[in-house]
Amino acid sequence: MRREIPLAITFITSLIIIVSFFIPHAPFGTMQEVSLKWYAIIAGFTMLLGVDSLIHMHYQKIKRKKSDWAHSLVLIVGFAVFVIAGTISGFRYGSAMDINSSFMYLYNYVIIPLQSTMFALLSFFIASAAYRAFRARNLDATLLLITAVIVMIGRVPIGYQIWHNFPAVAEWIMAIPQMAAKRGILIGISLGMIAVSLRIMLGIERSYLS
Amino acid sequence: MHNFWTIFGVWMAAFLTLAIFSFLYKDNPFYKLAEHLYVGTSAGYMLIYTYFLTIKPMLIDPITKQQQFFLFIPAFFGIIMLTRWFPKIAWLSRWSIAFTIGIGTGLAITGSIQGILIPQIKGTLIALHGWNWTTLNNLLIIIGVISTLTYFYFSKAHKGVIGKTAKIGIIYIMIAFGASFGYTVMGRISLLIGRMYFLFHDWIPLIR
Structure with a gap:
């Protein structure tokens, strides 16, 4: 049972x-x-x-004073401060999400800078990964490289200054070949989702019960 | 005129921004501090967010203010999800998991058909009449969709017509991945510009 x-x-x-x-x-x-x-x-x-x-x-x-335990303390303190601020704000304003609450103050000056800087940091790593991976070794890699460069240049003002058609070409890539491939992938994903969902529904796939 | 808390908040945000950027030099205690703080505060934020935007308005308020007692059913399933804390009765949590999986699968089937499959097929059934730029673009879309789907069709060996169509598919896929990559990079760069603007406008007002 x-x-x-x-x-x-x-x-x-x-x-x-x-x-x-x-x-x-x-x-x-x-x-x-x-x-x-x-x-x-x-x-x-x-x-x-x-x-x-x-x-x-x-x-x-x-508790076990493992390496970097001080960082774990920072994590717990950060968690506790947000929970306390959220609870107090909830009592004071009816909701912690009130724009004047201390909870939203912390959100704006702690989470937003941390989150956006973390993602901004990724731009450097994407650039270094691209430098290593985007070598035009064959037709596929060359296509990937050229398309990425056109889309990037086409979306900044300097792209227009270099060649006034860059934005239009970037737009065309996004609207036609990119969209066609994305559509094919999406159709494949949705067919896969339906198949897996039916398997789960009918009890063929039961891994979620383990 | 900025008040003390605004100035303090800006300095705190600037410190955290620089702490994260310090990772560009190498892994260091400031980065680790900011990283752990990010995880802890995000967990705290999500807990409060879930309570005030889900549990309170969808469960507590309707039960206490509108006497919607049938909401005890999801509350029961939610509570038995917590039986995972007690190994002897942890198996009860499977009921909640089964309930959420059931809703998820039902929505995946109907949502995929209504939200993805039919609109995407409908969008591909486009007119090909006359020789003009629009017709060429429409033709490229149809070829792209069919060849991409063929590339992901693994039930037959990619030889002959299927092999050639799959080759066209990989060209489309590479263009799509390149475009997505470029798009992602631009998104990240705009975030970087945002952080730089914050540092040199809000914190040290060098940019006017």
């Missing part, structure tokens, strides 16, 4: 979603919307599991 009940739950819930898609009338019409809300609620609870796992791991690191 420990396996049969979950399989039945999966089958019934997925069937309800599919039926509600094809019969958009009461009581099925609202089922998809309701299920999505329920999904969000359950996923919300899983956040606790993830946070617990993270904090537990770093707490153990501090």
Whole structure:
């Protein structure tokens, strides 16, 4: 029963979603919307599991004084400060997301700079990876290189200064060959998703129960 | 006139920005500090975000203010998800996982058909009449979609017509990957410009 009940739950819930898609009338019409809300609620609870796992791991690191334990302390302090600020803001403003709350102040001056700088840092690593990988060794690699260069140059003002048609060529690449290949890939992905979903729904694929 | 907290926030953001950029020299304690702070604060942020934008408005408020008691069902599934903390009854969490997987698969089937498959096929069924630039572009799109799909068709060996079509497909795929790469680089560069603007405008006002 420990396996049969979950399989039945999966089958019934997925069937309800599919039926509600094809019969958009009461009581099925609202089922998809309701299920999505329920999904969000359950996923919300899983956040606790993830946070617990993270904090537990770093707490153990501090407790056992493992290498770089001080960094784990920074992580836990950062976490605690955000949770405390969020809770206080919630009591004070009704929601932690209020623009004047201390929680949003911390978000704007801690998370936003950290996040955007982390992604900005990637531009340097992408450049160095491209230098190593983008050698025009064959036709495929040459095409990749030329297209990337045209798209990059076509999207900055200097591209227009070099050749006034660069932006139009970049636009054409994005709209025609890029879109065609992306469309083919998307069709393949959606067919794959349907096949895998049907396997899960019918209980053929059960790896999620292990 | 900036108040103390705005100035303090800008200095804190500048320190964190420089700490992350210090990784360009080599891995160092400042970078590690900023990296761990990022993980910790993001976890804290997501926890509060989930509570105030999901749990409170979708579960607590409807139950307490509108008496929507049927919401105890997702609450029950959510709570039994936490049984993973107790090994003896951890198997109960499979019910919640099965529920979310069920919704996910149902949505994947209907969403893929409605949101991806049909619109993408519809977008490929385009007119080919007259000899003009639009017709040529439409033809290139049709060839691109068919050849890309052929490249990913592994049930038959890529020989003969299938092999040649797959070769055209790989050309399209390379162009698409190159374009996506260029696009991603430009996105990252614009973030870099944003950080530089912050440092030299908001922190040290060199750029007016």
